[in-house]
Amino acid sequence: MKILVALKRVVDHNVRIRVKEDGSGVETENVRHSMNPFCKHAVEAAVQIKEQNKAKEIIAISIGPIEAKDVLLNALAMGCDRAILLKTEKEQKIEPLAVAKLLKIIVQQEKPDLVFLGKQAIDDDANQTGQMLAGLLDWPQGTFSSKIELEENRVNVTREVDFGRAKISMPIPAVITADLRLNVPRKTALPMIIKAKKKPINIMEAKDFNVDLQNRLIVERISEPPKREGGKILNNVQELANIINELEAEK
């Protein structure tokens, strides 16, 4: 069993982002970046499968600027065996469709049995890439997974859906996207990172892959959402009850 894990470098989830005044985007210069949290769960799931001796090799892949090497190093420290970086220009934004097309080429070269991705990235919140890749490959998809169980030539995935959870069984190969309750990603200590530096990271240029990287959607502007102002601090439960009774009567 060979697993490919796709991951994205994003603005760290603890950073309070700033929208640029000219509407051109979100400030990303000199802002802490890290591995997208959902991708961490995808890496952890793959590593756990390898630790159960059910996978031989885990390959981490990222598409992004040269700095994405850092998140790949993190994935290697968590337990991936080698990494691939499809390098883009520094400020180049690549849409999920182009990402899925690039990943498809790598899948065809590497022939993994499973591809794991985070269900969404916390920057563009698109929640698209995994489903698109599965479509382009004509593979089954198990999205928003909170449990993955391997069986002979099949994989069972418990999905988090609006009414609760649903468990499905898919033939291998398949694409699986990770939700936050899938596992608890391990922390990477310094010795693990030092050891990971010996693992190979193969860097290639994204533009050399014969995939149209031109964006399809035109971003007109990025703006701040309307601000909410804090209101009144109430003195006692009766005041609160009066307010709820009033608001309820209004509706």
Place this chain on the structure above:
Amino acid sequence: MRILVLATHDQNRLLADNARIIGAAKKLGGEIDMLVVGHNVRDVAKNASKLEGVNKILLLDDKLFSRPFAQLITPLLVQLADNYSHIITSSNSVGRNIFPRLAAKLDLMPITDVIKIHSINCFDRPIYAGNAIETVKNEQAKTILTIRASEFEKVGQEKEGEGEGEGEGKIENIKIPKLAINTSFIEEYRTKSDSPDLTTASIVVAGGRAIGSKENFALVKKLAKKLNAAIGATRAAVDLGYAPNDWQIGQTGKVIAPKLYIAIGISGALQHIAGISGAKKIVAINDDIDAPMVKIADYSLIGDLNEILPDLISRLKQK
């Protein structure tokens, strides 16, 4: 221009989202058809046909579609796509699963989680957990959208005898393309609850980590029952086992836009706020006056939840 709406349902009932998705589709203008696909879903199709503004229902009723697998519904939509300029659905767990796959098959970039429609090809969607709004223009051959239902007004039901061929007459059976699936359904875990649907409820009561235990969460439920409100929770409360996963509100959970949101013991993490920005009024009950939730709430009461909640429940008018 013609719009195709994929109806979302649980095989028995049309989900409440659909009336709002039609509301959004009407903003685009043009003829609106709805696809109802499932098994034994004739009643679902009938109910869909009554939604105001729906031109006709395309119905595919087949055992193969007893679960809404993306691998099955995608090729069906691809086959229908030629006739439509816009294909849209709810940004719920069914729509989010299917539509990116559909878009990739049509070699298109979809626009997911639309919260505002400026024109037939210009839309707003939230990014960075709602801390920024992206306005995007689409100049591709077709427009594939998932819509955040809570951000749009619902349409009503057409009255009997109104419009041409209401009800049954509007339903057109469509032929099944040659399809097969090797993915199978094993089991599901449905949260049993008689409270209203979270994403469309007009009052939502939610609890966070500070509730402290699964037992204490019963107080949140009791308050919700008294107000006939839907029940929500933060990711922390779900992770701690106080509440089931489908009650989670936020960036990765459900997005709500009630008239009144009551946040109990919820500190107000960015990821949670992402799910409640559409709430008209927010009331916070919290023991920490510096909590981010208190900073954005219209009204806050500071104190011990275990004392406040039973007292509050007894002082509220019975519905």
